[in-house]
Amino acid sequence: MSEDESNPVLKLPRILDFGAAESFLDTMRSRLQDNPRLRVDASGVEVLTVPCIQIILSALHTYDEMSVERPSAEYINAFQDLGIDCRYRADSEIEAAAEPEPSTDAVSDPPPPTEESAMSKRILTIDDSKTIRDMLMLTLAEAGFEVLQAVDGQDGLDVLDKEQVDVVITDINMPRMDGYEVIRHLRNNSAHKSTPILVLTTESEADKKNLARVAGATGWMVKPFDPERLIATINKVAP
DSSP states (O other): OBOOSSSOEEEOOSEEOGGGHHHHHHHHHHHHHHOTTOEEEOTTOOEEOHHHHHHHHHHHHHOTTOEEESOOHHHHHHHHTTTBOTTOOBOOOEEEOSSSSOOOTTOOOOOOOOHHHHHTOEEEEEOSOHHHHHHHHHHHHHTTOEEEEESSHHHHHHHHHHOOOSEEEEOSSOSSSOHHHHHHHHHTSGGGSSOOEEEEESOOOHHHHHHHHHHTOSEEEESSOOHHHHHHHHHHHOO
8 A cells, every 4th residue: 555645545455355345445434534536556456346346336436536547357357247347337237126116227317316305315225234234325325315224124124113214225135034025024014015125136136036026126236236326216216
């Protein structure tokens, strides 16, 4: 790691795997708070997993002056394997999963929400990964939403017993109660029959998407999420 006062540089480590995600998130936060014009040297990266890709995407979205330089072939391939080019424009998969909820396909550059409209929306995120919860918090809070968090499906239902929200974002694979059960429970509750529910998961198989659709999900997105598309989708399903 090297830097000067005007042009800080963070050299990424060789391995950014699942185990490194939490410390990597802390490092990025600390460095970006010191200077949002952070330059990231990715020339030595050999392993880059989804949580760390998500951290980079969210940081680039939040800090416009941050840049990534000299990406290694492995770094570029890790993004491209997920449909994201190294200019960090992600074609995140967003599929409508239920009717008569509005489709979330082809979300195209809606006007940014006003502070008043954004603050009127409360989002519950349900995910057993602290890294993903932190990334969602970073993205959604920066966009002006109020964010509640739950660490698994049962925790999510417990939160919803006490709180009203405008949108639920849930993972699928979680301990105690998975995302499918969360969706079924909510759709069987008169208070949440029409609440938009977005599935955010690493899963992409058609049969799993169909299970979510049958359960009553509004839409399906694949991790890592593109922050701008996620915000646009929330504004579309909960205008």
